[in-house]
């Protein structure tokens with residue numbers, strides 16, 4: 518989560534690069550009441566910079582759940598693992614959709630599914646509705 522000013526040109530680049538979708542849970546910003554915030558993948562307090570290579574489009578819920586965190590415990594192994602990095606890793610390699618449920622395929626994926634709380638009942642219900650209207654993959 519970031520309260521720093523991000524230049525409009527950079528904000529536009531990040532949004533267009535992501536095709537308007539949250540780069541974590543794939544929710545499109547046209548399907549939410551809010552414009553998706555810009556996420557510092559590595560938060561400023563950890564030395565992350567406000568540059569295109571460190572920014573990702575994240576829906577409000579993913580952004581709030583992630584906060585400035587970089588890692589959490591893998592629910593499978595109990596190991597402390599880094600979160601998925603949308604600039605350096607590919608979504609398909611670390612996540613898969615089972616219906617509208619997002620599952621983590623790797624330690625990065627599992628850690629991110631857990632911390633960002635991808636599969637709460639409310640988020641699953643929202644995705645189901647969107648999928649039924651061809652607004653969400655799965």
Ligand SMILES: [Zn+2]
Pocket residue numbers: 539540541542543544575576577578579580
């Ligand atoms: Zn999201």
